[in-house]
Amino acid sequence: MWVLHAHWRPPKRQSDSGEVLFWAEDLAALTTSPATDHPAAAKAHPHPFGVAPEALRQRLGEGTPLAEAQPAAVVLHLPSDDQRPWPSPALNPLYEIDQASTPRLRGWQVAGLTLPLAKAFTILTTLPAEGVAGEIRLGADTRYWQVVCNLVLEILAQQKYLPTLQAPTGPREHYLARWLPVLDGPNDAQRLDRLEQAMPPLCRAERRPNPRGTPFFSPARALLDDFIRYATDALVRTWGRSQMPLIPPDSDQVQDRWLEALFRPDPMVRASLAQVRALHSTLQAWLRNLHVAGDEHFRVAFLLEAPPASEQPSAEGTWELHYLLQSRSDPSLLISAEDIWFKSPHELVQLSDRLIAPQERLLAGLGYAARFFPPILTSLAARHPTGISLDTPAAYRFLREVVPILEQAGFGILTPPWWNQRGARLGVRVRLKPATPQPPSAAPGLLDLRTLVQFEWEIALGETALTREAFEALVALKSPLVQVRGQWVLLDSAQVEAAIRFWEKQRQSAPVTLLEATRLALGTEQVHDLPVDEVQAEGWLAEWLERLKEPQRLSELPPPRSLRGELRPYQRVGFSWLAFFRRYGLGACLADDMGLGKTIQTLALLLYEKEQYGQFPAPVLLVCPTSVVTNWQREAERFAPSLRLLVHQGPNRLRDEAFRQAAQAADMVVTSYALLRQDQALLESLEWFGVILDEAQNIKNPSARQSQAARRLKAQFRLALTGTPVENRLDDLWSIMHFLNPGYLGSLEAFRREFVLPVQRFGNAEAAQRLRRMVAPFILRRVKTDPRVIQDLPEKIEVKQYCTLSEEQATLYQAVVDQTLARIEASEGMQRRGLILSMITQLKQVCNHPAQFLHQPLDPHRDSAMLNGRSGKLNRLIEMLDEVIAAGDRALVFTQFAEMGELLAQAIPLHLNVPVYFLHGGTPPRQREQMVRRFQEDDHSPPVFILSLKAGGLGLNLTRATYVFHFDRWWNPAVENQATDRAFRIGQTRNVQVHKLITQGTLEERIDDLIESKIGLAQSIIGEDESWLTELSNEQLRDLVMLRTQGKVSYEPIS
């Protein structure tokens, strides 16, 4: 595994454009390179586990500019011990260095491939953030510059740059034609501040030469600014060249020489010094107005204050326009003109230490703004202008005409709070009426999103519907701003015209589909050029929309009588919610946190329906990962024994007609995604009552065969279950929604352009919110920290996770049993005891992972293929950890076997792309302390802590974890509980979930049953350790270890 770094090197000469050095750390080299002492010497040693430039080129070069890149080396100062630099954290947890000692900064010669900035930019923007094929991770520096590249792309797309002429800064420099990024938008200062603060120190690890003193590490801001500046310039130069203006080749005009230099690789302007200076003077004068609104810290702002309210409709009143300075990084920091004129410099420093020449700042801004708004000019006749009074027409002119110009120029504008808000302008109120007065009966499938509803609309001012007469009375005041019942209202001419058109149309109602009505009700769109203020629904539609918006307001259904077990209060809400969606034939997604009981809520729904119907019209199909088929079976048997279940799995599963008949006789058919693919035609041939997808993120890839197969199943209702926060994983979301309610989110392409990229890559909050509004009603997600959930939850939840053996595991298991049992039966005494204990250990190893049993060496290349798809337990653990990590939680994983711990420490980072900690008997105490401390205190700590049960059982406080997994069983509840208590002890304020992984049909399950039954044998013989097993008779032993399985199962690799 590699960690790929991108190191930005600003140019040494002003006329160059800087370059990026790509280099990588290699885990294999890290673990094999000898730890030799490097005495502190003047010369930097080569980085001991860096990837050779040529290897980098081979791996990444194909089809990218790296193929042609020059090898180069720089000296980076990295935290190091005496032998070598610390590896980056992606490698760190696997290579356990002694981090407890304090490192020192030491220079290391780092070799890699270097590219000019423009070429490096394409690589940075196209590298997938999650790394390349699981084998190459991106270092924090690479990810950091990727984010900065997004900012540069925004500058370029939004055309926020200007052609300029840059004056020389040194004696040997020249005037240079440069494209200058201009970042003075409302959020830009804050964004730059955040980027500056977020820069990993690694980015600054190269010493810059300093002609006037000692070399230094560039400040973050300088590196950031340089990157943005040089990238903007280099990219416009390159991308714009094909569309550059026509310039006569022999022109001796300095402006032509300048324009030409804006597109040449060499930015020097080929004209005489006098000409260039004259041009520079002209361009500087031109650029002056760019900063007229303020500097990087403060800008001039205008605050408009409305006259006090009056009850009569009127347009009278005096508006006050106040002058201020506003902080860019903290927009709530406002300094009034009074303060600027009359406070002493000392007093002003108290307000902000970033105020530079505040009086001149304010004056320059006012001088500029006065060009567009004569009242400001009038106010400047005063010695200390602080504002101006305006009548209503002038205030309106300011708001409507001047504000856009000033905002564009970078001024701050503080309008009255009601400005452009609902109620302070014309809007439309919509009424939705069901086409049928009867609510749809409980019969299935009556309602779908194509059902037509009647749609009526009227014009309103906030809460009040406006009659045409009232409207005309307002318009007759002939003022764009009028007071109505003490509230200022904007009568914008475009909206007034829209309203007049609206009344002329007469027709104020139309039929629309329920889908459109739903979108409207969820708060978007405009009607007839007027914003929609309110949507009122009548009849059953009202109830429907209400419930859609607020699942808490659903009327709760009584739990089905046939359910064996209690529904917790939030589970009753969830079950009622499912029933509501089921009743209206809408697809719903239950996305509760792991451990909150999605299974029992689903079973409750099925029992409820069965009680309603007496008999399902057709069976329900439940599809889940192979690893949880057993779990479903066990849970159904436990909570809903009256459901007739057919498990469709394994090589002996029913085919064709036999399956169809058995399915018809069952209430629910449980199968896996693998078989959904394999038996697609068979499953498609049935009409299902409902289709339920468990772990629905399995259909996240819309073009995967199982996703297509799932969509093609015919059913009256559809339900998806998942513990991952689907709302944040937009790719999954579309696919799941497309399965549930086809068409609601539009095509995948449109969805990606409209939502996925803007939200995930560019952090567009507005798009995220719009999407959330649209999908929120269809997704019910409770997290375990939710107060309504927490009060219903016990502090500790223990869950058994039943897993299935893989085919390889089952074969190995059977072989061990067959071989060893015969030998045990033929032996006695100490030998027999030894054989029994050895067999138990071997069987447990098989249940864990074939690689553990076979003692296969760890793959130095960390190839995932060696571990993947061979262990049902590992598959299940990875699935569950995925949810834990996605929710931002932390987990402890206990195993008795150090060897299994190694395997887990290798498998988890590979599959989940997170680092892990691994604590075992050989971990030195200092390192152990360090890991525990970081896990408890550091936000960047690995989220998963693997402990060998012996090493981790005692003394440690790991309350940051809220999940505990027991990968294998100790057979002694006391020991297990001790381990569990690492997380569940004093200081733990949250609920803890304990998951015990048990392979079904094996001795693990049998012993668990014994412990649970607490009768006879178990209570009396289960002791401190496993020695009681050796006391069993041959018969008892055979019964204990014999493999009872419904059939072998083939695992698919976890993707």
Next chain:
Amino acid sequence: MSQYHDVEDREFAAWGPRQPRKAKGGIKAISARGDFGKNWWSRRWIQALEQITDLRRLQRGRTYARAGQVLKIEEREGGIEALVQGTRPRPYKVTIRLTPLTPRQWEKVLDVLADQAVFAAQLLAGEMPPNIEEAFATAGVNLFPTARGDLFTSCSCPDKANPCKHIAAAHYILGERFDEDPFLLFRMRGRSQDQILEGLRQRRGVTPAVPARRAAPTAPKRTRPQPLDADWEAFWNLRDDLTRLSFQMQSPTIPQPLLKRLGDPEIAAGLSLSAQLEATYAAVTQMALFLAYGDLGGNGGGETPSPAENGRR
């Protein structure tokens, strides 16, 4: 043959109006035809010269200014010094100076200017306040040269007349500098921009006891030292969750927003920077959006609507 031509050329040159040597790398006037001066104050400046110079020399001066005969123009104390290429190989040296105001006169002027914020405001916004001349008159002095004795000019050319065409040429070029920087005129009268702003600030100030200086009590952020080894555990990590940082990846609502905001610079007559660079900006937007949405497999960037692009179709 070639010799003969040479002779003829030289003789023709001797008969006709004497052409100056073609100047290389000279400063060409922005104004291509008609009157010089964009703003009222630069036109006022030019008037001052035109009142005291004969028409022929003025016309020659304009031609010189437009042909780029002014090789160099630099500010000197109280005025400017220029090199103008004439007929001789060695360029002529031109100086233009104004009578500086005395410190007392300046005090009076500043008193008047401080009375209304508009003076400082407009000067800082790059404009000469329209009523500035009245303000100077109130203080009993002139801002623009009016009398002959106010404007000192000299030229190293053999022409006995002063102002000569070389002075006129430099004067016109200087007028265009005034357009860009109204404070230049004040400098020629003996006070820098900082001195004037400082004087005005003192007169506005309420606490004359505290010397008002440029308030920058802390060093700007970029020079503050940032140790690399302050936090070892953060060394390799992003120190902020940047996933919530928001980017607006779309074409601008109005194409070339900054050029619209600033207007076209007065680089050369008839040159519209926004028109010249329209295609460039559109192409860059298209490329940027392609790169931003490019992983849609080729149909993303292309379909993203771009007003700039639409406008060109």
